[in-house]
Amino acid sequence: MRKFRLSTTALALLCAVSLSALGTADARPGSGSSIGSRGSHTWSAPPRTSITPGWARPMDQSATPRSAPGYGATPTTPMPGYGAPAFRPSYPVRHPFLSGFAGGFLGAGLFGLLSGHGFMGGMTGGTSFFGFLLQVLIIGGLIAFVLRLFGNRGQRSPMGMPSSAGATPFGNAGGSTPVTLTNDDYLSFQRLLLDIQAAWSAQNMRALASMATPEMTGYFNAQLSDLASRGARNIVSNVQFQRGDLSEAWREGNLTYATVAMRYSMTDVTTDSMGNVIDGSSTEPVTVTELWTFVRADGRGNWILSAIQQAG
Template sequence: MRNFRLSSTALALLCAVSLGALGTADARPGGGSSIGSRGSHTWSAPPRTSITPGWARPMDQSATPRTPPGYGSPGYASPRPMPGFGAPAYRPSYPVRHPFMSGFAGGFLGAGLFGLLSGHGFMGGMTGGTSFFGFLLQVLIIGGLIAFVLRMFGNRGQRSPMGMPSSTGAPPFVNVGGSAPVTLTNDDYTSFQRLLLDIQAAWSAQNMRALASMATPEMTGYFNAQLSDLASRGARNIVSNVQFQRGDLSEAWREGNLTYATVAMRYSMTDVTTDAMGNVIDGSSTEPVTVTELWTFVRADGRGNWILSAIQQAG
């Protein structure tokens, strides 16, 4: 019997060490990651709020495809198309690149034409020993002017009437989803706060049916995968004493018949992970932790309640 007790104790210690080595920190709903979808704003940084003055962390997992760089909604790092990747390099015309040289040549051409019209020749007339060299100089100048004019017309042929680079078939910059801002009511904010508390409670109870009624299928899948991962390691995460502290709207918008709202929320909780025998392997049952996250909710206008569609980490 004593040997059995020692073996059980050793097994519990072994489980605790192995679970601790695998890492169970941030085991709350979402696992401390940025997951989910925000419609056409999924890959756009949410506007900053008073409690999230820094940028939110981009999505680590999302069912929404990432928009190509430079197109769609402005993202966390959506650079403008580089030359050779969707848009031609802009090359200013010769007069813009060399204003001094073009001005000098233009003035020289004007003086020569004035000489021809006044009957003094292109260079004002050259006689004596300088006539031959003057002729050669005129030929060189005329040839250079012809090349200059041809270059100008060639540049013009490659540009649109407004002087912008010609199109190469690249897709235009569009506002994906056609989103429009909306105004929320106090009832909406009350729903967000209630969902925060109810989702934490359903998570701790491992009630997937309740979670599925309060989150999108995508978020439900993430929750299920996270709980399954904990269960496969003989662990369980319990979030209790959740206290909502403060909330601040980041943005709210409508896409078709769906309305989205991203809200920055700060709350405290007791976050504990235990093994199969109830031993605490991560967190503390006496020291609460404070978390600030951005939760995005969605609903069908006129029919349905708000449900969770994304969680993003602040900063």
């Protein structure tokens, strides 16, 4: 019995040490890391603000592939099923109809030759091998002309000016246009800050999914699962927004992004499965400054969270 009591005590101490290693700074939404995507600006440092005079910490995790050298972060493996490769798709991918038409047209002719019916119905009467070559040249020339015509159209903007070939929504900061935000936008950012913290504390994944991108929702789910596997739960309460400052806002295609530096205070407590506090304080609030990036589709939908970066 004495050995059993000693073993139980040792196990309890080990669990306490493991739970205390979670740390208050790493328990809030985002776990104190830089995660998510900022479109083509993901691997570029956000402009400094009055409350973030130093550089923001580069992304620790992002679904956006890094196509060019940035300011020092090495991206992790993108989450499955999310993100886009930073390359220009091949012509068959960009023009499946035209490519299918050309392939089917030529395929029908070759199939006719192999089946003994000749190219495009056979060569009868005065048609000779030279006639066959002439047909191939004429048809090939027509197909090449059509493909070149549509290919050039695909490389021009609606105004007819040449666009940047190979530009994609990711990895090309030059494809963005600055935008101006309204007071309603800033109110939405503050509301999202409070609502996301509340949903996190309630472990409400459905609510989090309605306020964040699938990528960020995946990160939140993984972080909450990690806490649960350790028999712990993080509760953020008494969140008070103190100050905010716009870092940058821009548009890419039909998406509008806004990165905002936000300083807020909160009570950050980590408890065990019995509700006992194992880290943090329920009486002493902590102050945090982070850069949150929001995104929305122009003309439809609301702002949702797409990234969190640590200041300094």
